[in-house]
Amino acid sequence: GRTVKLAVVAGDGIGTEVVEQGLAVLEAAVAGSDVTFGTTELDLGARRWHATGETLTDEDLATIRRHDAILLGAIGDPGVPSGVLERGLLLRLRFELDHYVNLRPGRLYPGVRSPLAEPGEIDFVVVREGTEGPYVGNGGAIRVGTPHEVANEVSVNTAFGVERVVRDAFARAQARPRKHLTLVHKHNVLVHAGHLWRRTVERVNADFPDVTTDYLHVDAATIFMTTNPSRFDVIVTDNLFGDIITDQAAAICGGIGLAASGNINPDRTSPSMFEPVHGSAPDIAGQGKADPTATVLSVSMLLAHLGLDDAAGRVERAVAADLAERGARVRSTAEVGADLAARVRG
C-alpha cells in the first residue's frame, strides 16, 4: 500500500467548510484501494495572523515540503490588510514551492447554466504562469502619501521561466484531441515581455509540430471568452493575464463556485497545491451555504497529479453527474459533499 502525505490548509471563512467536504470525497475516492492519505492540518491564514502576526514561517514551509501535495481552502478575512496574506502566504507558497504551472480548466458541464446566451461547448484549460510576471513582488514606492509619490510595479519575465511553462502547455495541448494552443499576452504594448513570450512559443512549437497555435491580445481574449469560448483549447499566458481571464472563464462556466485550480510543480521538486479559485467569502461563512464543488474538482486534479487517474476520474464523473441533475435544488455544503462522496463510492 502507498501512503500519500497531504498537507491541508483549510484556511479561513468558507475555506474550512469546503475542505471538510473535499477531504470526505477524497476518502471515498481511495476507500478500498491500496492508497491511504495521511493528512497534516496546518494552521495558516487570517486566524493565525490575528493571533500571532505570523503568515508563513520557515518551519511551516519545511513541514509543508515534507508532504506529497497540498489541499488549500481559502485564505483571508476583511480584518487583514490587503496584500499581507496574499503576498505573505498564498503567493509565497506558489513562489517557494515553484508552482510555475497554475492550471485552471474552463469547462461548462452539462446541466450548468452559463450566463452566456449561446455558450456552445466550453472545454479549455488555462496554463497560467505562476512564478513570474507582475506577481514577483518587485515593486516599490517613494514619497508615499505625498503629492510626489511614485509607485512602481515590475513585471519580470525570464527565458527560463517562460520556456518551462510554454513547454508544459504544449505538452498538454498535444495530449488533447484538438491539439491547439493560444498564447494570450499584450505584445503590442508590453513589447519586451510580449516578444519573449511570442518567440518562445514559436521556438518550442518545433518540438510539438502537431500542435497548432494562435495568438490573442488579452483584451481580444476577453471578447472571445464572451462571444466564442468554444474556440479555446489550451491557453498559455502570463501570471496576471491568467488571473484575469480565469475569473472570466469561471464566470462563463457557471461561476467560481465550480472553478478548480492546481498550482503545479511539474518537476516534482516540491509538493503541488490544489485549491478552488474562489476566496474565503466572509459574507456567507459559517452558514453551510458554500458550494464545495470547486474544492472537490480540485481534489480530482490533485488525484490526477499523484497518478491516481482512476480515483480522479471517479471524482470528476461524480461532479459531472451531480451537476447534470442539480437543477435549482438548494443543498447545504455538507449535503453536496455527502452526495458527491456517495456518487464516488458508486
Added chain:
Amino acid sequence: GRTVKLAVVAGDGIGTEVVEQGLAVLEAAVAGSDVTFGTTELDLGARRWHATGETLTDEDLATIRRHDAILLGAIGDPGVPSGVLERGLLLRLRFELDHYVNLRPGRLYPGVRSPLAEPGEIDFVVVREGTEGPYVGNGGAIRVGTPHEVANEVSVNTAFGVERVVRDAFARAQARPRKHLTLVHKHNVLVHAGHLWRRTVERVNADFPDVTTDYLHVDAATIFMTTNPSRFDVIVTDNLFGDIITDQAAAICGGIGLAASGNINPDRTSPSMFEPVHGSAPDIAGQGKADPTATVLSVSMLLAHLGLDDAAGRVERAVAADLAERGARVRSTAEVGADLAARVRG
C-alpha cells in the same frame, strides 16, 4: 460663426472607411448651425510607415497641436512589426497630448443583442487612465534570444497622475443619477500601485461626498461584467486594466463595432482624440462591410467635448434610433453612414 479645426487620422484598413462616414455624420450634425469644421487629413499609419519608415514626426505632432480635436479611424496592418505603430504612433499621441482620461462608455442600446442571456440594463462609463501604468514603455530586456534573457516591464504610477484621473472620474460620477464610482485594480498583489490608487480614491472622495464608492479586484470585475453589469455606473482604473475590461465591456454591449472612445485632455492644453475601440480589421478592409457606428458614436463624444451638446445629442439619438430598428438587416458601411446622417438631419 465658430470654426473648429479638426485633425483627421483615417489610418489603415477599415479606418478610412469608417472615418468617411463619421465625417459625413459630423457635417450633418452641424449643418445649418454657425459652427463649421475645417479638417486636415494627416497621412499617418501603416501606409506611411511602409513608404517612409516614419511613424509620427515632430512636425506631424506640431501640426496636430494646432487643431482643436482629432478624429482617428484605426491604425495598423499585419506587415508592420508588433509595437511599432502602437508605441510609435497611437500611444505616442496619447502620451504627448497628455490624454490622461481614456473615456469608454459601456452601454447596451435598446435593440442590440448582447451575448449575455440576461444582460439587464447596461449603462456605465469606464474612465481608463491614459498616460501611466504598464503603458509607459518603461521596459527592457537583456540577453535577448539567449536562454538567459530577462525581459522586464515597469508600471509607473504617480500621485499626480492617479489623482487627476480619479478626480475626473468622481466629477463624472457626480453628474450621473446613480453617483457611484467603482475602483478596479489588484491591490492585493500590486500592493504599491494598488494602495496609491486606493488611498487616492478615499482622499478625493472627501471632495465629492455625495458619490458612493466601492472597490473590485480586476479579476472579480470580469465576473461582474458577465453576471451583473448593471451594477456599474462609473469605473476608474489603470491603463492596462482599463484596456482589458473595456474590450469585455464592448463585447457584452454588442461588440466592438459599437464601442466608442475618447482620449481626453480635460485641461485642454492639447487636442483630445476620439476613436472607435476596434482596430483596422485587415480581413474585412476595402469591402464596405465595416460598421461605422463606433466611429459615429466617437463623433458624438467629440462634439460633446467641444461643448456642442446639441449636435452631440442628435448624433447619439440617431445611433440609438438606428440600432433600435436595425434588426438583422445587412447594410454597407456607406449605407449605415447615410442612414445615420439622414436621421441626424431629421
